[in-house]
Amino acid sequence: MKLREGVEWAVHCCINLSWISPDRAVPAARLAAFHDLPTAYLNKQMNALGRVGIVASRSGPRGGFRLGREPERITLMDVATAIDGSAQAFLCTGIRHHGPAGTITGPAADRTTCTVAQAFSTAELAWRRQLADRSIAELADTVRRANPAAPDQVRRWFDRP
Amino acid sequence: MKLREGVEWAVHCCINLSWISPDRAVPAARLAAFHDLPTAYLNKQMNALGRVGIVASRSGPRGGFRLGREPERITLMDVATAIDGSAQAFLCTGIRHHGPAGTITGPAADRTTCTVAQAFSTAELAWRRQLADRSIAELADTVRRANPAAPDQVRRWFDRP
Numbered sequence: 309m310k311l312r313e314g315v316e317w318a319v320h321c322c323i324n325l326s327w328i329s330p331d332r333a334v335p336a337a338r339l340a341a342f343h344d345l346p347t348a349y350l351n352k353q354m355n356a357l358g359r360v361g362i363v364a365s366r367s368g369p370r371g372g373f374r375l376g377r378e379p380e381r382i383t384l385m386d387v388a389t390a391i392d393g394s395a396q397a398f399l400c401t402g403i404r405h406h407g408p409a410g411t412i413t414g415p416a417a418d419r420t421t422c423t424v425a426q427a428f429s430t431a432e433l434a435w436r437r438q439l440a441d442r443s444i445a446e447l448a449d450t451v452r453r454a455n456p457a458a459p460d461q462v463r464r465w466f467d468r469p
Numbered sequence: 470m471k472l473r474e475g476v477e478w479a480v481h482c483c484i485n486l487s488w489i490s491p492d493r494a495v496p497a498a499r500l501a502a503f504h505d506l507p508t509a510y511l512n513k514q515m516n517a518l519g520r521v522g523i524v525a526s527r528s529g530p531r532g533g534f535r536l537g538r539e540p541e542r543i544t545l546m547d548v549a550t551a552i553d554g555s556a557q558a559f560l561c562t563g564i565r566h567h568g569p570a571g572t573i574t575g576p577a578a579d580r581t582t583c584t585v586a587q588a589f590s591t592a593e594l595a596w597r598r599q600l601a602d603r604s605i606a607e608l609a610d611t612v613r614r615a616n617p618a619a620p621d622q623v624r625r626w627f628d629r630p
Contacts, residue, residue, distance in 0.1 A: 309558045311470050311589070319585045320564055344568030384588055397470045397558075403481055407505030412622045423611040424480045427545055428472070431599035438592035450584040461573045 314353040314391045317345055322362065322387060322444045323451060326379035327459040328466050333372030338466065353391055360390045379445035385436055398428035475514040475552045478506055482515065483548060483605045484612060487540040488620040489627050494533035499627060514552055521551045540606035546597055559589035
């Protein structure tokens with residue numbers, strides 16, 4: 309089980325954007341340079357965030373990305389889903405209905421959710437709930453508490469031409 | 470994020486084995502036939518379970534698999550880890566230390582765990598805890614309650630030559 313690498317990138321970019329004035333659009337190349345990431349691939353992740361409104365983009369010479377809504381209203385679940393998709397990690401292929409198993413447990417099984425799928429689904433829900441409970445604003449605040457100068461320094465770096 | 474398909478297979482096989490006398494070893498071909506699965510690939514999964522003691526195997530003409538310990542002591546976490554590995558789903562590649570970000574948040578960051586990695590790790594722990602809380606015995610019991618004849622019918626099918 310593995311989340312796409314882009315999730316880490318996207319979350320850090322959202323934290324950085326939360327410290328930059330919402331009037332400013334930051335080009336993908338600039339966001340990428342800050343963490344020494346490949347621009348084209350980061351641009352793909354940022355567009356994925358854009359498709360669900362986590363960021364807003366403006367094209368043109370002064371174009372780029374800014375947060376699409378308040379960082380309080382962007383959760384880690386939002387970002388993870390935008391980048392990694394919303395498919396369940398445990399895929400039930402219904403093997404309890406296949407082969408002889410189907411004639412034995414099949415008829416009763418038809419009326420019930422698969423116990424195995426249900427157990428994995430409950431666990432995954434716990435994971436999703438935890439991520440849905442953490443906002444970009446909260447994470448940015450934790451970073452700021454560890455390093456009070458960070459927001460200003462990040463803002464200044466992005467302000468430089 | 471996706472768990473390997475073999476996790477579903479392995480859990481159902483463990484449930485089936487929990488209904489079969491621990492004195493009997495069931496060949497992989499027989500376990501596979503019950504759910505119409507490819508024998509060679511299921512055999513690989515069963516060997517992965519064997520490596521961590523979830524099942525015990527016996528070779529030879531009357532060889533096969535049986536549970537390696539009581540089904541009360543086999544959790545979904547055990548099975549998922551045996552088949553899918555124990556690596557974290559969220560891989561922190563430390564991009565907060567890379568590029569200009571490293572000189573801004575780097576020195577303070579060195580002393581702290583990455584907030585982003587920590588948030589994902591906490592969520593994953595919630596997932597693992599849920600799975601560690603569900604045993605094969607409990608799942609088998611839920612199946613039995615939905616279909617009281619299932620254990621006997623499964624046992625009889627596997628008893629047939």
